[in-house]
Amino acid sequence: MTALCEVCEEQPSRFGLGFPLAPNALPGLPDYLRGECLWICTQSECDLAAQRRAVKAAARSGVKLSKVWRVHVFDQPQFKE
DSSP, X not given: OOSBOTTTSSSBOOEEEEOOOSTTSSTTOOGGGTTOEEEEOSXXXXXXXXXXXXXXXXXXXXXXXXXXXXXXXXXXXXXOO
8 A cells, every 4th residue: 555645646545446356356357457456545536536547447458347446445544754
């Protein structure tokens, strides 16, 4: 998990948004995308941007996403510098 949101790079990361790791969870998804996620903050703009990135990444491989997976919700303080 990254210390800062991978979209805005300003707020602490709180959860990951991306693709399932299981091989049959999303047929046609290439192996390099399985289990990948963007670590993002709680801002709705970052959530929507991460969803758009996931849709585009899947579409490049001919996969149409019907949902996006959220993983590892964190409500605790993040990294200290």
